[in-house]
Amino acid sequence: MSKSNEAKAREQRLAAKLRENLRRRKGQAKARADADLAAPDSTESGQGKKP
Structure with a gap:
């Protein structure tokens, strides 16, 4: 495989991984x-996320 083919294959792999990650x-x-x-907001009762 030539350098330009390797670079194209790498770019395609990276692009696919970026799409998958997105x-x-x-x-999420x-x-x-x-x-x-x-979920009800539990911060009013003092329970929930830490400051």
Whole structure:
């Protein structure tokens, strides 16, 4: 395999990994947002996230 073919193959692999990572992170963010909407806010009672 020549250097330019190796570089193209590497770029394609990296692009695929970036797309996969973006989909995964978007899914995680959506799940987190859905969980925030479904769960009652527990910060008023002093329990919940640390400052």
